[in-house]
Amino acid sequence: MDAVERANVERQKRWVKDQKVGEGTYAVVYRGREASTGRKVAIKKIKVGQFKDGLDMSAVREVKYLRELKHQNVIELLDVFSSKTNLNLVLEFLDSDLEMIIKDRSLVFLPADIKSWMAMTFRGLEFCHRNFVLHRDLKPNNLLIASDGQLKIADFGLARDFADPGYKMTCQVITRWYRPPELLFGCRYYGTAVDIWSVGCIFAELMLRTPYLAGESDMDQLKTIFRALGTPTEQDWPGHTKLPDYITVGQFPKTPLRDLFTAASPDALNLLSKCLIYEPRRRISAKDALHHQYFFAQPHPSYPSKLPKCATQLATAQPLEEVDANVDMESTVAGGKGGPIKARPKRKLNSPYDDSKSRSIARRLDFTQPIPGS
Template identity: 80%
Template sequence: MDVFSSKTNLNLVLEFLDSDLEIIIKDRTLVFLPADIKSWMAMTFHGLEFCHRNFILHRDLKPNNLLIAFNGQLKLADFGLARDFADPGYKMTCQVITRWYRPPELLFGCRYYGTGVDIWSVGCIFAELMLRTPYLPGESDMDQLKTVFRALGTPTEEDWPGHMKLPDYVPVGQFPRTPLRDLFTAASGDALSLLSRCLTYEPRRRVSAREALHHPYFTSLPYPTHPSKLPKPASAQSRPLEEVDGNVQLSASGPGVKAAPPNRLKRKLSSPIDGLRPLARKLDFGQAL
């Protein structure tokens, strides 16, 4: 919304969002319905589809980087590890994405990758929403691989051609594949189908964000809950920052919060989207997508 400097600091003024998906998942007073999970997943895929359509990899998708607005809208945040991927032959680091949400190709040291790394992370988030606990919580990179293979089975050359030639490949052990239905007992067939498409070993076979939005999971009943009716913690912001006569009032009160320069506490801002395209398409939650 704004950028200003103060001494040697560069300050970014962002929309205030005081909740995230991790807070909601951990709040045991909240009960999720299948339609609620479907709504959060639809908004996540819409935001990610916009990023990928504009050749941006997020590279750090996880529940506490999916922020929740006062009206229930989910927004992708924290693009500190994001980068463009217009050139498919450009070498990139594999030391990205929080370990529990990191795909196996990065754990094996792959330096050439695309949108599939974000899709794997979304699959882990999808599973976490259904389980209410992290799906693949490894304690180290090697343990992370073992955790993934215990859950999904050790990949073969047929499952994932060429994975044994990746730079950091090491044999991890042989684990049988366990059907997703054995763990996600309450999930619908369409939900398990989309989950398996996200957690496919071969990155090029994973579903794209655009394809995911057209998956039968989103067109079958129940339809996604409207964002305003989604579960939210009691402490969540009930309304946005006050706007008066076009002014945005920034509060600098509270423990540990440094006050902004006096002339910045209240200033007239032009619309943050003036001259820009909307960052995401609106969802119609009343009918099939």
């Protein structure tokens, strides 16, 4: 056994798989723990043998980008090891996700709560974009929530770098309800603006407590967007009629956001409108969003530990050092502040996997779908 094999065996011994919590065509996800400390983890076992050319590209991407991205608002990849013909990704265990919280009608959201979730989302996304990584699948169930309330961007299976602005990319990315119109029209050259549109849809969903732009097909998605925001003109979006898959889908008037988001503040509506601009180059960046007046106006963002939690989170919550979500935005852009998340005490806890009515957190790791393009 050479040194590499010995190191792999040592890493494998460090982690214990306790319970299978989900299985798809391409991977199995286990709830596990660190053998020495009992710390809970999620272990994602990729079935390497399922792929003609060896490894699934989504697994390669997830490992590549999570090894590079270390931030309190990005899920942490703790370890990687192989066993037989399988690749195992060890990820930090998270109790819930934003979709579960949005759908829990027993929870009441305050404007300060929405502001906190948005600040953490933009903080994590700004870090990704600053490091030239597009996520390309932002949606509420890929925004995981730790027991201390910290939001973390997860599932980098569709992520890719964008250092070369002239490189052609697939438009078959981002879940339809959160996909920007330029991708629906077949755009193959794009940048960070595609993620910003997704965040705008999430922002709207937090305020409405239901998906904002929920189309049933790609064509219906475009109609849904245009009904909500008006059919774009050449003045609104120069050149969009020249995109590869452009098609006319009807003329719809622009409806003021205030008509639907009746309780939103002027600052919230202004930020939302800047995320949902048709012209990608005019959309606000994650960095500029963090400096938007919305985050400085009253009410200040809720402390993450005070944010609404699902019943499953309340069962697992432990006393943690308070982290102030009302951070100075200069330090937010530099990576945020607040102490590291502390390891939970060693004891058996309830989890979302014990609730048959809850969607398994394992599904947030997107282990059932192949990569639809590069």
